[in-house]
Amino acid sequence: MDAVLDAALRGELTEEQCFRLVGRLWTLKRVMYYVYGSWAQGLNVNEFPPSVAYLFGKQIYDDSTHEMQYVDEILRRRWTVTQREAFRHPNCVFTPASRLAYFIFALRALTNYRQSIRVAALNLGAKVIELAWLERLGRSFPDAQLRAVFAGQVAETRSHVLMGRLIVERHVATTVDAGLCRHDHQVVRQNYLFALDEIATFTLGIPEQAGAAAVPSYVD
Numbered sequence: 001m002d003a004v005l006d007a008a009l010r011g012e013l014t015e016e017q018c019f020r021l022v023g024r025l026w027t028l029k030r031v032m033y034y035v036y037g038s039w040a041q042g043l044n045v046n047e048f049p050p051s052v053a054y055l056f057g058k059q060i061y062d063d064s065t066h067e068m069q070y071v072d073e074i075l076r077r078r079w080t081v082t083q084r085e086a087f088r089h090p091n092c093v094f095t096p097a098s099r100l101a102y103f104i105f106a107l108r109a110l111t112n113y114r115q116s117i118r119v120a121a122l123n124l125g126a127k128v129i130e131l132a133w134l135e136r137l138g139r140s141f142p143d144a145q146l147r148a149v150f151a152g153q154v155a156e157t158r159s160h161v162l163m164g165r166l167i168v169e170r171h172v173a174t175t176v177d178a179g180l181c182r183h184d185h186q187v188v189r190q191n192y193l194f195a196l197d198e199i200a201t202f203t204l205g206i207p208e209q210a211g212a213a214a215v216p217s218y219v220d
Contacts, residue, residue, distance in 0.1 A: 001089050001133040008142050013203075019079045020145065023202040024100070025089030026070035028195065029063060031094055031104050036060045038111040039118055048115055048171060051092070055163045056115070059123075062156040068147050076145075099198040103191040110184060116171040120181035124165025126192035131157045 007013045040056070071083060080086040087093070095101060103126075110118045132155065135215060138151030170177055203205070 001137070001146045001196055001200055004203050005133075005137055005140060007204060008138065011142070015077075017203050017205070018146065019074070019077075020091045020205075021199070022070050022073055023079075023086070023089065024085075024199040024202060025119070026067060026074065027092050027094050028104075028199070029067035029070060031101075032063055032067075032107075035104060036063070037108045038108055039115070041111070048167075052115060052167060055167070056119075057161050059163065059212050063162065066153050066156070069152070069176075073145065073149055099194045103188075103195040106191050107188065110188075110198075113178065113180060113184065117177060117184055120162050120172065121183045121188040123160050124168065124174055125185045125189035126207075127157060127160045127164065129189065129192055129196070131161055150189070164193035 004013070007017075018092060036059075042061070071086060074080055074092070076087050079091075080089055107118075107122060110121060134150050134154050134157055138154050140148060141147040168181060172181055174220065
């Protein structure tokens with residue numbers, strides 16, 4: 001995502017490349033329904049207080065709003081004429097054999113774990129990184145409309161990170177659960193970085209390079 005922002009600041013990001021970026025981000029957000037639908041089935045009110053279910057429901061609502069913002073931008077710019085066409089467009093289509101899909105499938109597999117462990121992995125792993133690049137693009141992306149879209153998602157994403165901290169601090173009580181949180185947090189974090197690498201290389205039209213994805217120094 002740093003490479004995408006750098007290209008945009010140099011004036012080298014074309015309209016087609018902006019479409020690729022928004023299209024892939026829309027794909028990522030919309031397939032999160034597949035994850036959240038499964039996680040919601042495993043959220044037991046007797047295991048966690050109703051406030052946990054409420055906070056999780058708010059996160060689902062926020063991410064669905066972000067998903068709609070991306071597709072609304074696609075339609076507003078006439079990159080596709082209809083939403084049905086957007087689903088079929090190569091810039092937006094979901095491909096099972098991809099890093100993005102691997103990230104989603106790995107999250108889906110966490111359904112077997114307690115809600116606090118799943119939240120530790122997503123909200124304190126991937127969401128922290130998402131917050132970092134949203135903040136940077138929301139401050140500096142040259143296209144005013146896209147900059148507003150990114151900036152408008154910062155507050156809600158930050159609330160997801162804070163919710164993750166709250167749930168983990170209050171509901172991770174055993175050594176086993178703490179160990180699972182740390183393990184799954186690292187796995188999801190790495191999978192998300194690989195997905196972002198794929199989104200960025202697709203956006204810029206450059207070949208992917210083998211190797212581990214590193215967390216930028218400004219991501220806490």
